[in-house]
Amino acid sequence: MSFNSMRGFRPIFRPLHPSMFTSYFLGGPSSKTMISTVSGTDIQPLYIPHPQQPLIGLNSANAFDHWKIERVIAVAMLAIIPGSFVYDSIFMNYLLAISLALHAHWGMDSALLDYCPRKALPLANVIRHLLTVVSFLGLCYFNYNDMGITRALKALWSIIY
Secondary structure, X not given: OOOOOOOOOOOOOOOOOHHHOEOOOOOOEOOEXXXXXXXXXXXXXXXXXXXXXXXXXXXXXXXXXXXXHHHHHHHHHHHHHHHHXXXXXXXXXXXXXXXXXXXXXXXXXXXXXXXXXXXXXXXXXXXXXXXXXXXXXXXXXXXXXXXXXXXXXXXXXXXXX
């Protein structure tokens, strides 16, 4: 593969301005442009960040912050799950319901992005949101009107073992 067809590089002998360079790979405008060469033989990419989007509502957290929140919830579940069995209370049951619903929601998001066809993704996301809301409300209903998640699992384990 030559430099002429690589994304983000411009041939040395091409008399175009760097802002006119488009990506061959993606077929759209490139986020990389070229630094003007001093000696005529250097090809150096200049990485220009994408323009900042306005921060409104749930979009105010960027992808890295979202990834950190996912990891914090996943690590916190290592303490929440056994802690809810040791200290069986209403607070721990609701904390368990929230963390299970969020963890399942983000897990379904990753699976859909990896395996769902692009055309079916909007419908799949609506179904994912509905499943998350229904599961969270079901767990809250079970906590409020019945014995709670941890007592139910303890009762189930006492029947099995």
